[in-house]
Amino acid sequence: MVANFKVFKKIAPNGKVTVYLGKRDFVDHVSAVEPIDGVALIDSSYLTDRKLFGQVVCSFRYGREEDECMGLNFQKDLYLCSAQIYPPPEKREWNLSKLQERLLKKLGPNAFPFRFEIPPNAPASIMIQPGPEDQGEPCGVSYFVKTFIGDHETDRSHRRSTVSLAIRKVQFAPSKVGRQPCTVVRKDFMLSPGELELEVVLDKQVYHHGEKIAANICIRNNSNKVVKKIKAMVQQGVDVMLFQNGQYRSSIASIETDEGCPLQPGSSMQKVIYLLPELTNNKDRRGIALDGQLKRNDTNLASSTLMNPEQKDCFGIIVSYAVKVKLYLGALSGELTAELPFILMHPKPNSRPKLFHADSQADVETFRQESIDIDAM
Incomplete structure (x- = not known):
C-alpha cells in the first residue's frame, strides 16, 4: 500500500x-504552539560562501493602506524567531520529524532541515473584512516563513533569493465542556x-462554526x-490591542419578534430563539473579523x-x-437587556499521527513566484 502525504x-x-x-496551519494550544518543521533545498552552485x-x-496591519501618506505606515512586522539554516549548526538541538x-532522503545532500518555535503569546491569524470600495491589503494579523541569502540574520534580503510562504496560527475548540451559560436580570421602576425579570439560558x-445557537x-x-x-x-467583539480605544462590537445575526407580545402585567412567557452567526449574511460589511485567509481558500x-x-x-x-437579548417596554419605560458570552470555534481535527512508509509518495503543492531573468542580474 502506498501512502500519500501533502x-x-x-x-x-x-x-x-x-x-x-x-x-500551513499551526495550532496554538494556549500553553504552547506547534513547531514549524521544514526543509530548505539549495542549488549546489549556490552554496559557495x-x-x-x-x-x-x-x-x-492596523490601518488602511490607502490612508498611508507622507511616510506614515500602518503596518508593523515582528520577527518572532530567526535561525541560520546553512551552514547548518554543528549540533542540532531538536529531533527531525x-x-x-x-524529504531529506528524497532531496539529497543539498537539503537542510529547520525548526522554528512561535511564542505562545503571539496573536492569532485574523483579518478584518474591508468594505466593497476599499483597496490595498486588509487590516489584520498574518504570518509567513521567510528564508533569504545574506551575511547575517539582520541583513537586508534581496527579492531574487528570498522565499516567503504564508502560514496561519490557529486555535481549535477546547475538548472540555464548560458550564452552561445562564443569567437573570431584573428591573424595577421608580413609580x-x-x-x-428576564432569564436567558444557552x-x-x-459552538462550532455553522451551528445554530439556541x-x-x-x-x-x-x-x-x-x-x-x-x-x-x-x-x-473586536479588540485591537494596539489602541486604547480600539474596541468595537458588530451584530452579525439578529431576530426581532413580537410573538406573544404585548406581554401584560402579571404574565410570563417562555420561548426559544435560534440564531445562526454566518459570514454569508455579512459578506460586504466592513469591520467584521475573519479567520486568517490563505490563498485559494475560503x-x-x-x-x-x-x-x-x-x-x-x-x-x-x-x-x-x-x-x-433586549426587551422593549416603550418610549417611557426603556429596555431590559441580558448578555451571555460564548465561544465560537472550529472543532479539533483528528490528531492521529501520520505514518510514513518506505514507499510513501508526496503530493506537492507548488506556489508560483514571479520569475526573473537570472542572466540580467
Missing part, C-alpha cells in the same frame, strides 16, 4: 532556494410596584409595564480568542462573542 513547496525567483513545509537564514514574521526525514458554552428566554412580568417586543442578537467568521489568564501583555486582535 507537501507545500515554494521556490525563490532565481530558482536557487526552495522551501518545503508539511502544513553563502549563508541561508530563516525567520518567522508576524505582520500586523518523520516528514523531514523523508411602579413590582419588577420585570444550550451550551462552545437561546432559551423566560420572562416574568411582575410589574405593571407591558413588554412590546423582543430582540435577540449575536454580537462579535474563510469564515473569526474564531474566539483563547488566552492564558496569566498573560498580561497582549498583542494583535482579540475576538469574542456574546448573545444579547
Whole structure:
C-alpha cells in the first residue's frame, strides 16, 4: 500500500532556494504552539560562501493602506524567531520529524532541515473584512516563513533569493465542556410596584462554526409595564490591542419578534430563539473579523480568542462573542437587556499521527513566484 502525504513547496525567483513545509496551519494550544518543521533545498552552485537564514514574521496591519501618506505606515512586522539554516549548526538541538526525514532522503545532500518555535503569546491569524470600495491589503494579523541569502540574520534580503510562504496560527475548540451559560436580570421602576425579570439560558458554552445557537428566554412580568417586543442578537467583539480605544462590537445575526407580545402585567412567557452567526449574511460589511485567509481558500467568521489568564501583555486582535437579548417596554419605560458570552470555534481535527512508509509518495503543492531573468542580474 502506498501512502500519500501533502507537501507545500515554494521556490525563490532565481530558482536557487526552495522551501518545503508539511502544513500551513499551526495550532496554538494556549500553553504552547506547534513547531514549524521544514526543509530548505539549495542549488549546489549556490552554496559557495553563502549563508541561508530563516525567520518567522508576524505582520500586523492596523490601518488602511490607502490612508498611508507622507511616510506614515500602518503596518508593523515582528520577527518572532530567526535561525541560520546553512551552514547548518554543528549540533542540532531538536529531533527531525518523520516528514523531514523523508524529504531529506528524497532531496539529497543539498537539503537542510529547520525548526522554528512561535511564542505562545503571539496573536492569532485574523483579518478584518474591508468594505466593497476599499483597496490595498486588509487590516489584520498574518504570518509567513521567510528564508533569504545574506551575511547575517539582520541583513537586508534581496527579492531574487528570498522565499516567503504564508502560514496561519490557529486555535481549535477546547475538548472540555464548560458550564452552561445562564443569567437573570431584573428591573424595577421608580413609580411602579413590582419588577420585570428576564432569564436567558444557552444550550451550551462552545459552538462550532455553522451551528445554530439556541437561546432559551423566560420572562416574568411582575410589574405593571407591558413588554412590546423582543430582540435577540449575536454580537462579535473586536479588540485591537494596539489602541486604547480600539474596541468595537458588530451584530452579525439578529431576530426581532413580537410573538406573544404585548406581554401584560402579571404574565410570563417562555420561548426559544435560534440564531445562526454566518459570514454569508455579512459578506460586504466592513469591520467584521475573519479567520486568517490563505490563498485559494475560503474563510469564515473569526474564531474566539483563547488566552492564558496569566498573560498580561497582549498583542494583535482579540475576538469574542456574546448573545444579547433586549426587551422593549416603550418610549417611557426603556429596555431590559441580558448578555451571555460564548465561544465560537472550529472543532479539533483528528490528531492521529501520520505514518510514513518506505514507499510513501508526496503530493506537492507548488506556489508560483514571479520569475526573473537570472542572466540580467
